[in-house]
Amino acid sequence: MTAYLITGARILGGEVADLLIDNGEIVATGTNLQAPDGTTTIDAAGLVALPGLVDLHTHLREPGREDAETVFTGTRAAAKGGFTAVFAMANTDPVADTAGVVEQVWRLGRDAGYADVYPIGAVTVGRKGTQLAELGAMADSAARVRVFSDDGDCVWDAALMRRALEYVKAFDGVIAQHAQEPRLTQGAQMNEGALSGVLGLTGWPSVAEEAIIARDILLNAHVGSKLHVCHLSTKGSVEIVRAAKRRGLEVTAEVTPHHLLLTEDLAASYNPVYKVNPPLRTKADVEAVREGLADGTIDIVATDHAPHPVEDKDCEWSAAAFGMTGLETALSVVQHAMVDTKLLTWAEVADRMSYRPAAIGQAADHGQPLVAGAPANVVLYDPRVERTVVPEESVSLSRNTPFDGMTLPGKVVATFLRGTPTVLDGELTR
Numbered sequence: 001m002t003a004y005l006i007t008g009a010r011i012l013g014g015e016v017a018d019l020l021i022d023n024g025e026i027v028a029t030g031t032n033l034q035a036p037d038g039t040t041t042i043d044a045a046g047l048v049a050l051p052g053l054v055d056l057h058t059h060l061r062e063p064g065r066e067d068a069e070t071v072f073t074g075t076r077a078a079a080k081g082g083f084t085a086v087f088a089m090a091n092t093d094p095v096a097d098t099a100g101v102v103e104q105v106w107r108l109g110r111d112a113g114y115a116d117v118y119p120i121g122a123v124t125v126g127r128k129g130t131q132l133a134e135l136g137a138m139a140d141s142a143a144r145v146r147v148f149s150d151d152g153d154c155v156w157d158a159a160l161m162r163r164a165l166e167y168v169k170a171f172d173g174v175i176a177q178h179a180q181e182p183r184l185t186q187g188a189q190m191n192e193g194a195l196s197g198v199l200g201l202t203g204w205p206s207v208a209e210e211a212i213i214a215r216d217i218l219l220n221a222h223v224g225s226k227l228h229v230c231h232l233s234t235k236g237s238v239e240i241v242r243a244a245k246r247r248g249l250e251v252t253a254e255v256t257p258h259h260l261l262l263t264e265d266l267a268a269s270y271n272p273v274y275k276v277n278p279p280l281r282t283k284a285d286v287e288a289v290r291e292g293l294a295d296g297t298i299d300i301v302a303t304d305h306a307p308h309p310v311e312d313k314d315c316e317w318s319a320a321a322f323g324m325t326g327l328e329t330a331l332s333v334v335q336h337a338m339v340d341t342k343l344l345t346w347a348e349v350a351d352r353m354s355y356r357p358a359a360i361g362q363a364a365d366h367g368q369p370l371v372a373g374a375p376a377n378v379v380l381y382d383p384r385v386e387r388t389v390v391p392e393e394s395v396s397l398s399r400n401t402p403f404d405g406m407t408l409p410g411k412v413v414a415t416f417l418r419g420t421p422t423v424l425d426g427e428l429t430r
Contacts, residue, residue, distance in 0.1 A: 213229055242292065
């Protein structure tokens with residue numbers, strides 16, 4: 001394994017230091033480090049060094065929808081975005097609700113070698129919401145599943161949700177809920193409000209999300225387990241989670257990059273690239289989720305990377321699939337929405353996009369400080385440059401990015417996974 005000396009990087013955007021990487025670890029930090037013979041030196045002057053990013057919410061589509069994404073292509077996209085670990089959602093075909101399927105996804109990730117893949121197991125058999133899946137078997141499998149979710153669908157049955165929360169306590173698991181009351185969102189196409197009325201699209205009301213979050217927080221408080229709220233999107237949801245945390249209740253939450261930046265106004269174009277679940281919300285909601293992420297009410301940023309082939313998006317709005325890609329643009333969007341607006345420092349970005357998601361998902365080799373002895377999962381990022389998003393330049397199999405043509409700041413220059421570069425000079429190494 002080649003040793004690397006990274007010189008002059010701004011560690012977490014602050015002090016300037018060198019990092020010496022060898023044998024998969026950071027072996028030394030400091031200034032004017034001397035490189036042993038055979039070491040490759042990388043001049044990182046002006047670049048921000050962050051711990052490898054961790055995405056708690058990725059759709060890799062394999063098995064079953066390899067036309068949209070595979071574990072191989074999805075993890076390549078992750079590496080280009082600075083991620084060294086991703087948690088793969090369970091809404092595959094077959095559903096990841098058995099030890100066999102989660103082990104398959106885990107092995108595909110290991111073989112690809114671009115990012116560690118942690119499969120998320122389904123909460124219920126077939127994600128149908130009627131019978132608990134093999135939670136214990138998935139936890140005991142080679143994949144060691146610790147996060148369970150029916151994402152894409154809500155575990156709407158309160159009794160079943162309670163049993164799931166109780167069950168995962170045996171192995172310190174977490175239930176990640178897609179908070180969507182189904183009866184309140186039948187046929188929903190976009191955020192409910194004046195604009196949905198004007199456009200003639202069925203609305204997705206905020207209360208459909210907030211009601212489930214409030215219910216689940218109460219259930220979790222009763223059971224004493226771990227609850228994680230997926231892709232929180234409304235001002236009311238932020239207030240509910242904030243109140244729960246003030247009471248000391250054990251709940252964590254995530255927000256997507258697109259909910260930090262985009263608003264429902266984009267639906268007026270009827271361009272299905274902006275169709276997503278939960279829907280893009282109002283400017284007031286965007287401001288609230290930014291504030292919630294800044295003050296720690298919302299624990300993490302998660303991409304909800306949801307690739308779709310052209311035929312699933314290049315159609316009329318009502319027929320189009322929900323979802324957006326996001327792995328390759330996440331850090332730039334966070335810089336634009338949170339760092340350049342002075343809402344987060346780079347050290348806080350490391351907290352929201354590496355330390356905390358790794359802790360929630362129990363990814364032990366990730367989310368570690370950039371110190372001697374830590375696994376060499378490192379991102380070098382240039383915040384000074386700007387780039388125009390061109391979907392055709394993506395390494396994902398799908399092109400449904402909502403940032404098409406938008407100028408965003410920053411670029412991932414290098415990504416190291418346990419000391420091996422997956423990205424150098426902004427390009428995949430293989």
